[in-house]
Amino acid sequence: MANEVLGDARAAKKDEFYTQYEDIQKEVNAYLEYDPDVFRGKTVLLPCDDPEWSNFTLFFAQNFENFGLKKLISTSYAADSKPEDIPYQLTLFETEDPQYNAEKTRSHGKIFMLTKDTNGSGKIDINDLEWEYLAGDGDFRSDEVKALRDEADIIVTNPPFSLFREFLAWIIEADKKFLIIGNQNAITYKDVFPLMKENKMWMGESIHSGDREFRVPQSYPLLAAGSRVDDKGNKYIRVKGVRWFTNIEHGRRHQPLSLMTMADNLKFSRHKEVRETGYIRYANYDAIEVPYTDAIPSDYDGEMGVPITFLDKYNPDQFEIIGSSRWIGRPMSEIAPKGSYVSGGVRFYVPIDNDVIMDNAQTVRQTDRQTDRQTA
Numbered sequence: 001m002a003n004e005v006l007g008d009a010r011a012a013k014k015d016e017f018y019t020q021y022e023d024i025q026k027e028v029n030a031y032l033e034y035d036p037d038v039f040r041g042k043t044v045l046l047p048c049d050d051p052e053w054s055n056f057t058l059f060f061a062q063n064f065e066n067f068g069l070k071k072l073i074s075t076s077y078a079a080d081s082k083p084e085d086i087p088y089q090l091t092l093f094e095t096e097d098p099q100y101n102a103e104k105t106r107s108h109g110k111i112f113m114l115t116k117d118t119n120g121s122g123k124i125d126i127n128d129l130e131w132e133y134l135a136g137d138g139d140f141r142s143d144e145v146k147a148l149r150d151e152a153d154i155i156v157t158n159p160p161f162s163l164f165r166e167f168l169a170w171i172i173e174a175d176k177k178f179l180i181i182g183n184q185n186a187i188t189y190k191d192v193f194p195l196m197k198e199n200k201m202w203m204g205e206s207i208h209s210g211d212r213e214f215r216v217p218q219s220y221p222l223l224a225a226g227s228r229v230d231d232k233g234n235k236y237i238r239v240k241g242v243r244w245f246t247n248i249e250h251g252r253r254h255q256p257l258s259l260m261t262m263a264d265n266l267k268f269s270r271h272k273e274v275r276e277t278g279y280i281r282y283a284n285y286d287a288i289e290v291p292y293t294d295a296i297p298s299d300y301d302g303e304m305g306v307p308i309t310f311l312d313k314y315n316p317d318q319f320e321i322i323g324s325s326r327w328i329g330r331p332m333s334e335i336a337p338k339g340s341y342v343s344g345g346v347r348f349y350v351p352i353d354n355d356v357i358m359d360n361a362q363t364v365r366q367t368d369r370q371t372d373r374q375t376a
């Protein structure tokens with residue numbers, strides 16, 4: 001149900017989903033655990049934000065000294081440019097500032113910057129944020145925000161769902177470190193999968209399954225199961241398939257998956273399907289089908305088709321990603337006996353005997369088979 005809502009959100013270009021503080025904290029902590037100096041001396045840019053109430057801005061501003069940041073920049077997108085008509089909320093922070101401009105507040109983006117102790121409190125924190133209106137609307141594709149991107153070392157945000165691919169390409173072209181939120185289905189996009197395969201991008205640490213709750217504007221309908229209103233009247237929607245995507249190192253990425261041998265899987269796997277059917281060779285690609293990540297046989301040298309969720313556990317020291325069935329699996333029309341397929345696509349083939357067709361799988365190979373990893 002929540003998935004349907006996200007589908008609708010994409011179709012209707014609903015992009016106003018605000019990330020929870022704990023989700024940001026949990027994820028960022030993983031990078032700090034791996035490298036406590038990951039942010040030291042760095043300029044962090046938070047684009048596509050609403051700095052007055054964003055938890056990204058709050059979190060990084062509160063930890064400015066703690067992380068040893070050099071500069072924090074966050075930018076917002078003008079209300080008039082948003083494809084949705086969301087009732088506009090002014091903050092006292094803005095209206096009580098001498099810079100406040102009743103026109104620009106709707107038509108211009110804003111930039112918030114934190115670099116020094118402006119109020120003489122003896123520490124740098126959220127109260128030292130300085131802001132002004134941007135010259136344009138804050139679109140991440142504008143020259144103005146591109147210049148901020150180029151200045152930054154690390155880019156962190158939950159970009160608009162409807163522009164995920166474009167946003168990722170915008171980061172990659174500038175060759176920056178990043179930590180962003182997206183949907184796990186993005187992995188199968190033709191411009192995203194190669195980044196995963198070449199280890200230029202990987203999944204974050206903290207979200208592997210289930211759904212995550214995002215705050216949404218008051219005007220959004222709460223149709224999904226699990227949506228709620230808190231005691232202050234704020235609305236929340238749970239979204240399935242959410243993942244962090246990054247190119248910053250974290251520890252989970254280097255933990256080897258603990259696996260059983262093929263013989264042990266056939267006897268002891270917790271999946272009945274593996275015990276009863278074993279590992280079948282695909283009809284349209286030279287690899288075996290491994291329906292569950294924990295059923296990968298530790299002693300198998302060849303290529304294996306694994307589900308998309310494998311990428312949550314992917315350790316590049318242990319596995320090599322070879323490809324995706326979307327591009328390397330042969331169409332069944334080329335190989336199936338006459339009459340056994342309905343059309344050229346993989347999905348329209350009528351399986352015969354014990355046939356397995358590679359569809360919706362990634363193929364991988366183990367790079368460091370080690371018997372001491374096996375847990376028989």
Ligand SMILES: C[S@@+](CC[C@H](N)C(=O)[O-])C[C@H]1O[C@@H](n2cnc3c(N)ncnc32)[C@H](O)[C@@H]1O
Pocket residue numbers: 015016017018019047048049050054055056076077082138139140141157158159160161163
């Ligand atoms: C998914 S929300 C996330 C907001 C915030 N980063 C957070 O997580 O709390 C994406 C935000 O990007 C804004 N946005 C949409 N199109 C944009 C664009 N072309 N350039 C910059 N921001 C955009 C949306 O209005 C929305 O506020």
